[in-house]
Amino acid sequence: MQLNPSEISDLIKKRIENFDVNVEAHTEGTVVSVADGIVRVHGLSEVMQGEMLEFPGDSYGMALNLERDSVGVVMLGAYQHITEGDTVKCTGKILEVPVGEALLGRVVDALGNPIDGKGEIDTNLMSPVEKIAPGVIARQSVDQPVQLGLKSIDSMIPVGRGQRELIIGDRQTGKTAIAVDAIINQKGTGVKCIYVAIGQKRSSIANVVRKLEEHGAMEHTIVVSATASESAALQFIAPYTGCSMGEYFRDLGEDALIIYDDLTKQAWAYRQMSLLLRRPPGREAYPGDVFYIHSRLLERASRINADEVEKLTNGKVKGKTGSLTALPIIETQGGDVSAFVPTNVISITDGQIFLESDLFNAGIRPAVNAGLSVSRVGGAAQTKVIKKLGGGIRLDLAQYRELAAFAQFASDLDEATRKQIERGQRVTELMKQNQYSPMSVAQMAVSLFAANEGFLDDLEVNKVRDFEDALQSYLKSEQPDLMAKINEKGDFNDEIKQGMKTAIESFIKTSSW
Amino acid sequence: MSELATLARPYAEAVFKRAKEAGNSQEWSDTLAFLAAIVQDDSLAAIVNNPRVGQDKLTKLLLDICQEQFNGEANNFLKLLVENGRLTLAPQIAELFENYKAEDEGYVDVDVITAYALTKAEEQSFATSLKKKLNKKVNISTSIDKTLIGGFLVKAGDSVIDGSISGQLQQLAKRI
Numbered sequence: 001m002q003l004n005p006s007e008i009s010d011l012i013k014k015r016i017e018n019f020d021v022n023v024e025a026h027t028e029g030t031v032v033s034v035a036d037g038i039v040r041v042h043g044l045s046e047v048m049q050g051e052m053l054e055f056p057g058d059s060y061g062m063a064l065n066l067e068r069d070s071v072g073v074v075m076l077g078a079y080q081h082i083t084e085g086d087t088v089k090c091t092g093k094i095l096e097v098p099v100g101e102a103l104l105g106r107v108v109d110a111l112g113n114p115i116d117g118k119g120e121i122d123t124n125l126m127s128p129v130e131k132i133a134p135g136v137i138a139r140q141s142v143d144q145p146v147q148l149g150l151k152s153i154d155s156m157i158p159v160g161r162g163q164r165e166l167i168i169g170d171r172q173t174g175k176t177a178i179a180v181d182a183i184i185n186q187k188g189t190g191v192k193c194i195y196v197a198i199g200q201k202r203s204s205i206a207n208v209v210r211k212l213e214e215h216g217a218m219e220h221t222i223v224v225s226a227t228a229s230e231s232a233a234l235q236f237i238a239p240y241t242g243c244s245m246g247e248y249f250r251d252l253g254e255d256a257l258i259i260y261d262d263l264t265k266q267a268w269a270y271r272q273m274s275l276l277l278r279r280p281p282g283r284e285a286y287p288g289d290v291f292y293i294h295s296r297l298l299e300r301a302s303r304i305n306a307d308e309v310e311k312l313t314n315g316k317v318k319g320k321t322g323s324l325t326a327l328p329i330i331e332t333q334g335g336d337v338s339a340f341v342p343t344n345v346i347s348i349t350d351g352q353i354f355l356e357s358d359l360f361n362a363g364i365r366p367a368v369n370a371g372l373s374v375s376r377v378g379g380a381a382q383t384k385v386i387k388k389l390g391g392g393i394r395l396d397l398a399q400y401r402e403l404a405a406f407a408q409f410a411s412d413l414d415e416a417t418r419k420q421i422e423r424g425q426r427v428t429e430l431m432k433q434n435q436y437s438p439m440s441v442a443q444m445a446v447s448l449f450a451a452n453e454g455f456l457d458d459l460e461v462n463k464v465r466d467f468e469d470a471l472q473s474y475l476k477s478e479q480p481d482l483m484a485k486i487n488e489k490g491d492f493n494d495e496i497k498q499g500m501k502t503a504i505e506s507f508i509k510t511s512s513w
Numbered sequence: 514m515s516e517l518a519t520l521a522r523p524y525a526e527a528v529f530k531r532a533k534e535a536g537n538s539q540e541w542s543d544t545l546a547f548l549a550a551i552v553q554d555d556s557l558a559a560i561v562n563n564p565r566v567g568q569d570k571l572t573k574l575l576l577d578i579c580q581e582q583f584n585g586e587a588n589n590f591l592k593l594l595v596e597n598g599r600l601t602l603a604p605q606i607a608e609l610f611e612n613y614k615a616e617d618e619g620y621v622d623v624d625v626i627t628a629y630a631l632t633k634a635e636e637q638s639f640a641t642s643l644k645k646k647l648n649k650k651v652n653i654s655t656s657i658d659k660t661l662i663g664g665f666l667v668k669a670g671d672s673v674i675d676g677s678i679s680g681q682l683q684q685l686a687k688r689i
Contacts, residue, residue, distance in 0.1 A: 015688055023676040045671040069518040
């Protein structure tokens, strides 16, 4: 947006006109020491826990430790210009960030300032970063699905709107890839997405944003970025910032999906702050309340009922429930899920998608370990057709895992066992999916149906994916009505079953792959 | 600064309680102010901080200096500070003592800073309105700071009431 000078002076004039002069009363203190982003302040007798404090040079800090004779403050952003003896003012406010529709399509920092060079964010709405999660009365159970667009996840580990589903795995196992695919798949569904990047490289964030733009997914997405080069305080706050932005949509009776990539780094940032504030270290040197930073964050992801939405919007929105679905990501070290932070977050969330480097290296991507991954509430939300067809897949894979060790001696095994192993190999092959190519419910249903009905059994294992690709493009061009019908309702009945069967049979007769 | 206040608190508290019992808090206030002043004196600070000067010598020296000002209890307090190696805390103890005393007697020290000198009547009206606002007796001291441009700035302990033109200009600058 280009402004000419007269417009700017008009804007300023308007601001000055609207500016009401009032006598300001506040509490003051003086800086005693500055070190490692932690400032100790003397005075400030009426400061609140978590209050924003104003430092000279337009910088802000957050009061975290209230002690008898001093206040421990973490600086948000640069602190190099702060010196001993500087005056610190109380603002009487908890940290607030901008929220609203205007943020969609933007990249912002942990304080909600735009960092994508697209100018100011046009919103007047502000929301505190720390809020208490909705109460018991306000909630409703999860019964609508969020389609992530990945066969292996939507069929076996379904995620519902308002659920918290952890994505856990070592580095380089495709955690972010799942998250990005999930965002891309929300295009056109009305689900708003928030991607919170914590402690990542700037280049990785730029990559994610570029990929989202390429796939037209940036219009419904907010990216909150606290990179590795930003202060620990900002990395700590970023998830709460993103959550507040997501809650705005939830409270309006809409659906939102938030991804925290990743919470391990947030815990590290919090550990750094706590140790510098001289709070006593506990297990793995984390402070005592490291569980609480994640539990209070993830509790805010929820589904709220229509009454609550009506109340929150003052009666403007009626009869709509709101939801905020969270996909936190945790990075493990050497597959160790029993470390402190992974166990904490596993126990908080409603299930986990477990990714393994062995599977990833074996070419099974997404590298989902179907045995260890669970969804505790998603089953109730799953689309009917996927639920019906996915059950068989899960069973096939479970039986295959038990027998997989014997796969080398296939010739010596009895007929039934050999069949199970072969089915398992084909299903495993079918569960592979390329990045940035999420599938619709109908596409998934057809693929799963083909596996369930044994259409894959006669194929060679390495031909399964070619078969699937050819089948999908055939159905897209020849059977658009059938696909539209499945997508519309997600029901599974005899008519649809018969339709799929005849379609696949005619495909096998007429096509090659 | 903050840690020193923590260390000084028990001393200040003890002195204050004793002073209240004996009813001679003004006397103690003078004593502590004097002690703070001599400890902060450059030449004496060198001696106080010198490990080669023994406790006995130091006590004797200080008692000599303070002889005329101090009564028996004050002498004992001085000896105690030397013994515990906390003589350098004297300024903090004095400050905390004054805080306790002010709180107990129900008055506050208020600085009124203005760009131009106040008339007697203005000062009086400040005193009455501040008394109403703070619910305490006020002890006003005024000073002049041209950088405020106009208006006033009131400081009472940690709290600040900013009614100055420069403060308002800063607010405006932030808004724009």
